Amino acid sequence: MRVGLIARDPGHPVLAAAAGALARRGCRVEHVGPDGGVGAGALADVYLLKARTPQALALARELERRGAVVVNSAAATGRCQDRVRMAELARGAGLPFAPTLAAGVLARLACPAHPFVVKSRHSRRHDLVALVDGPDRLRELVGRWPAEEVVTQPYVRGNGWDQKLWVVDGQLFAARRRSELAPEGEELVASEEWEPSAGQAALALRVGEVFGLQVYGVDLLDGAAEPVIVDVNAFPGIRGRPGAPEAVAGLALRVAGERAAGSR
Structure with missing residues (x-):
């Protein structure tokens, strides 16, 4: 073979x-x-x-x-590359995906109320994912990423940890990792063991059905009423699992x- x-x-x-x-x-x-x-x-x-x-x-x-x-498949992988289309597909299927709005080029961003999250529209390695908590932070990001096409998402206040779930052919792996949006200087280890609830596990498996994925990752945050999906990644690294x-x-x-x- x-x-x-x-x-x-x-x-x-x-x-x-x-x-x-x-x-x-x-x-x-x-x-x-x-x-x-x-x-x-x-x-x-x-x-x-x-x-x-x-x-x-x-x-x-x-x-x-x-x-x-x-x-x-190429089609399933492509569904995870444009974050606007990703959110539309997920929300259309009833998944609790964070509202994700196309915002054009970062340098011309019509700034929503602070705080909010800004991300590269097109998912890739080392893309832009940042919390904007005021005009100074936005100006800093514009200086580094002026021509980047971005989306915005509401900021879901967390505890400094992202809940990461990975699925390989229906088999679930999970961990909590230090959030990219955590305040700088926080003394947190890079990752820790975490056991998702049955509801969180079922949600991750449903993502695979909706997107047609067999190897993928789901990033979850704890919303006010239910978990909120903030990203889906095709064939992520799944390091250390x-x-x-x-x-x-x-x-x-x-x-x-x-x-x-x-x-x-």
């Missing part, structure tokens, strides 16, 4: 560990650079789409056109096996 990893860094801890687990099962694992292409030879049995750049999505779509199975690499490997084996059975 051949498994292709569409990733910028095949040495990412979760990918490397998943590749090791697959190799121990006799699989051949191949790195596929997201900026390149795949030759005219035989396709892999399944491709894992870790990269989310426009080039990676274009490559995934081409592979799918040629009959390959890609996890997550025991069992996650094995779950990724198991997903690849299951999908490839189903494809092989269907072609007989």
